[in-house]
Amino acid sequence: MSTVIARRIATTVVAGLATAALLGTGTANASIISKDGLRIAAYQDGLRNSAEPGAADTLREFDALSHDKQVRFLDYAEDPENLKALLQEAAEAPEPGTTVHQLVNLKGGEVQIEADSAAVFTADPDAGDADGVAARGKLSKGWWETTYTVKQKILGITITKLSVWVDYYTNGSKITKVDHADCGKRNFNGAVSISHSVPKASLYGGEANGEVIWEGSIIYRGFGVEIDKRHHVTANAYGFKSGYLKNI
Incomplete structure (x- = not known):
């Protein structure tokens, strides 16, 4: 399952960066599409589409974290x-x-x-x-x-x-x-x-x-x-x- 999540993360990040490039580099656009926001969305998407037992529970627990803790969670996971x-x-x-x-x-x-x-x-x-x-x-x-x-x-x-x-x-x-x-x-x-x-x-x-x-x-x-x-x-x-x- 981790490989599937990793691939989905990569796809989501690439798509998000491409969208950001099309929208421009203004402050307003930067606030809509952020690097951390893309990471969080990609991780949530991977869990949401996973058939592995426990994925739904992990998603629910992750969603319950504050934005700052979600970012810290991903930082720790990627360390x-x-x-x-x-x-x-x-x-x-x-x-x-x-x-x-x-x-x-x-x-x-x-x-x-x-x-x-x-x-x-x-x-x-x-x-x-x-x-x-x-x-x-x-x-x-x-x-x-x-x-x-x-x-x-x-x-x-x-x-x-x-x-x-x-x-x-x-x-x-x-x-x-x-x-x-x-x-x-x-x-x-x-x-x-x-x-x-x-x-x-x-x-x-x-x-x-x-x-x-x-x-x-x-x-x-x-x-x-x-x-x-x-x-x-x-x-x-x-x-x-x-x-x-x-x-x-």
Whole structure:
């Protein structure tokens, strides 16, 4: 979706500049068609015409910002340093089975990087333990899906969200098999294009691993910067063990 938004931004900006040239360079015309106004309209148009889930909510949140904040939002979104900040390695959970929630504040808190883990449990019919956690602290018998997500918020609006997860089975004592890994992204940053490799899953040393490679391209103002990152999640018999998003 980000590539579509980026193309629409470029088309809108070119069309707007051409219109401005036809109208002339007077003060009155300059007040009608401004650079910031074109940027805002292009971003709104990209969201309005997007079929990606969450686009309508993002548009509504963006529209609720003041004009000055909308401009600041786009400035932050187009800043290569903020993309690099999003794609930084995250620390491991402090102890086995502990869910992680980390928050990094940038630009006085107006740009935030969040990292979270989550788990979904499907119990075996004969397990007799529907809450998913046995008394001894290990995961209950059944299928589990453990996810590690990193997202970037600008002025409270989630603009980029990257997730990787792994599905695995535990007999209540140890992980015995891994089914698959998968990933998901939400990217409403018109200055950034993000694609990914085929996710891979593995079972090694009693731990379930899921991994994907994200390929990010900054396409704003002629930047040709490629930022490839490895996104990894590991789960053990106690649940989420660790996750990271780091340079290859």
